[in-house]
Each structure stands twice: as C-alpha cells, then as structure tokens.
Amino acid sequence: MTSRTTSGIDLFTDDAIHDPYGLYRELRDLGPAVWLDEHEVWCLSRYEEVRDALVGWETYSSAEGVALNDPTNETLRGTTIASDPPLHDHLRSIVGERLTPRAVRSMRDAVEAQADELVERLVTQGSFDAVGDLARALPMAIVPDMLGWPEDIRPRLLEWAAAGFDTMGPLTERVQPALAKRHELFAYTSELARSGDLVPGTLGADILGAADRGEIRPDECPALLLDYLVPALDTTISAISTSVWLFGRHPDQWDAVRADPTLIPKAFNEALRLESPVRGFSRVATCDVEIEEATIACGDRVLLLFASANRDERRWDDPERFDVTRDAAGHVAFGYGIHGCAGQGLARLEGHAVLAALARRVARFDVGTPRHITNSMIRALSELPVTVRT
Numbered sequence: 001m002t003s004r005t006t007s008g009i010d011l012f013t014d015d016a017i018h019d020p021y022g023l024y025r026e027l028r029d030l031g032p033a034v035w036l037d038e039h040e041v042w043c044l045s046r047y048e049e050v051r052d053a054l055v056g057w058e059t060y061s062s063a064e065g066v067a068l069n070d071p072t073n074e075t076l077r078g079t080t081i082a083s084d085p086p087l088h089d090h091l092r093s094i095v096g097e098r099l100t101p102r103a104v105r106s107m108r109d110a111v112e113a114q115a116d117e118l119v120e121r122l123v124t125q126g127s128f129d130a131v132g133d134l135a136r137a138l139p140m141a142i143v144p145d146m147l148g149w150p151e152d153i154r155p156r157l158l159e160w161a162a163a164g165f166d167t168m169g170p171l172t173e174r175v176q177p178a179l180a181k182r183h184e185l186f187a188y189t190s191e192l193a194r195s196g197d198l199v200p201g202t203l204g205a206d207i208l209g210a211a212d213r214g215e216i217r218p219d220e221c222p223a224l225l226l227d228y229l230v231p232a233l234d235t236t237i238s239a240i241s242t243s244v245w246l247f248g249r250h251p252d253q254w255d256a257v258r259a260d261p262t263l264i265p266k267a268f269n270e271a272l273r274l275e276s277p278v279r280g281f282s283r284v285a286t287c288d289v290e291i292e293e294a295t296i297a298c299g300d301r302v303l304l305l306f307a308s309a310n311r312d313e314r315r316w317d318d319p320e321r322f323d324v325t326r327d328a329a330g331h332v333a334f335g336y337g338i339h340g341c342a343g344q345g346l347a348r349l350e351g352h353a354v355l356a357a358l359a360r361r362v363a364r365f366d367v368g369t370p371r372h373i374t375n376s377m378i379r380a381l382s383e384l385p386v387t388v389r390t
C-alpha cells in the first residue's frame, strides 16, 4: 500500500522564483519526500535526503536527463551531467585534466591579477553595478578562452547560458522562448564541432581531439562542449554578485573578513549555502524507493532541491543567518558525489580572488535595490547598484 504526501506548491511561478525560501520551508515541513501535483514530480527538499540521493546514483539516475521536461532532456543526451557510470566517468575524464586542483592552481596568479585590476578600476570609479561591471568580468574573461569558443559568438554566450538553465525547469509558457534559444545554441554547437573552429590548445579542442583519437564518437562532441559552457557562467556570476549583496547587508560580516582574510573560503561557501545559485536538478528513480511513509515508484522523476537542503534547519543551526565563521563546507550548492561540480575549483578561484581584492580596498558596500532574474533553475541578480567606501 503506497501513500504520498502531496503539495500544490508551484516552485516555478514568477513569485516563487523571486521569493522561494518560505515555500522551501513548507516543503521541508511537509515531509522528506513530497509529490508536487503541479508538475508531477517528487521533491526532496531536506538536506539528508538530497545528499543521500546525490550519493546514490544507482537509485537516482541522471541518464534520462536532469531537467524537468523531455525536450531539454533530449538535448542533454551525451553530456556528463546527464549520464551514469561507466559512461559518466569516461566522459568526465575526457577534459578532467583541465580542471584538476593542479590545473586550477596554475591559473591562480593570472586570475588574481585580473581580479585586482578590475577591482582597482571599479573602486576608483566609486559606484558600479556588482553584476554587470564586477561579477561578469572574470567568468567572461576566463571561461570562453578556456573553452576556445570563437570570438564573434562570445557576446551571445550569456544569453544562451541563461536560456540553458531556464529550460531545466518545467516548460511553462514563460520558458518557451528560452527553449528556442536552447535549440539555437545546440545547433550552433553542433556546427562548431563539425567545423572544428575551436582555438587550439583549449578544453574545447581537447574534446574534438578525443573524438579524433576515437575516445568518444564525433556526435558526442556537441553535448560535451555544452557541458562546460552552460554551467560555468551564470553560476559563478551569481555567486560573486550575491556575495557582495550579502556583505552589503551584513557589514559586521565584511568587517570580520577584512580583519581576517583567511575567512574568505568559508565566507564564499557560506554565500553559496545561503543563496545557492542552482535551485536543483532532477533524477529518475531506477527502483521503488521508500522514504519514511512515501514510496517513490520506479521511473518517477525526483527533483533534488539543493537550495532548500542548504537552508534545512535539521542540518544547519540558525540557517537563515549569514555567518562567515560557519563551517558551511558540507553544502550541496555544487551538488555532491559523482556529479559534484567539475568546475568548482575554478569557481572558487574566481570567487576568492574577487573577494580578496575587494577586502584589500573596500571598507563598506552601500548596496541599492537588487533585481533578480526570472529563471527556473538559477537564482541570480540581474543588477545590483553599489557604492563603495574605502
């Protein structure tokens, strides 16, 4: 006899996207596994269950895609993110060398110099947009070069990457135009893989090289190229701009970081915990799973709500408090387990470099009213006016 706790909560309305945290708490309080009637998907919103599901890839498969709709999952076929072992491990190893801690360390001096120069210029200016002027600069300077994408297409990358995340949710009317953009990006990437027009010596060229050596099939190249573009931009941009927003509202926490800059890695983790850029991704159950009184049936889709797990009061003391001394390293903002973010070393490098450069120069952030983007799966600011005091 199966039973299910159900909820009519719709996490994908504009209001829910802009103000989700009360809804996450309601879902956590309803039970460890809740069936969302509106989109016919299970939702795991508590920390323990989300983390268990991330570890248990044999039970919670990514192979049928991690989005909440079929057309998007179709375009994810052949990506690292949408595969299970052994294919997953093979695909991840193709460009793994480029993102190892050693490889990321070798980029450190250059990234820190870029962050320093950028922050110096913005601080001299006095007022700026923490999204457009500050947070976008490093990811946009680093990621397209690392991937080797042609120069002429780079102005479109942010728009395409945002559409990539928007289409990870249900296909509501709002998301339809983003789906068209996702297909456009997919078509462009297929053509790019076919023409081989990627800068030599880059991660993108490595992927084509793997196909030349017969390690992957040529038709697997477009998906792998997308794997490292879509998740690498808006996520990091969100983390950096949100950190500034948090420090603007919590000057005591900024004072603590300035007094002891070794707190920066903890502070960045804490910002990722509290304002997780990726709301969640989904899996498909490969067998019946019992979670307390709920039975998730084999074949059901299950949304893992990372952003809710990171505020679960069962796991975190006073979870809504921003505390840079908290040990937030166990957050699941980068996922966890075999699909744990492949680019987290790079994201941390960029985030730490910007915060360190700011800590050396800025005493206070006077933040204006932020605007959030409306996106199904990524929480991010579109604009944050800031005036800094040195």
Ligand code: HEM
Binding pocket: 062, 066, 080, 081, 082, 092, 227, 228, 231, 232, 233, 235, 236, 239, 276, 277, 278, 281, 306, 332, 333, 334, 335, 336, 338, 339, 340, 341, 342, 343, 344, 346, 347
């Ligand atoms: C703050 C920035 C970032 C956040 C919050 C973030 C978040 C995530 C999350 C939650 C996952 C897990 C997906 C799942 O379990 O289904 C993931 C996977 C992934 N991320 Fe990131 N990401 C960030 C930056 C990056 C960057 C900079 C890159 C590329 C350079 C990147 C590349 C990837 C890839 C390739 C995967 C798939 C890994 C796999 O399936 O094995 N991410 N990311």
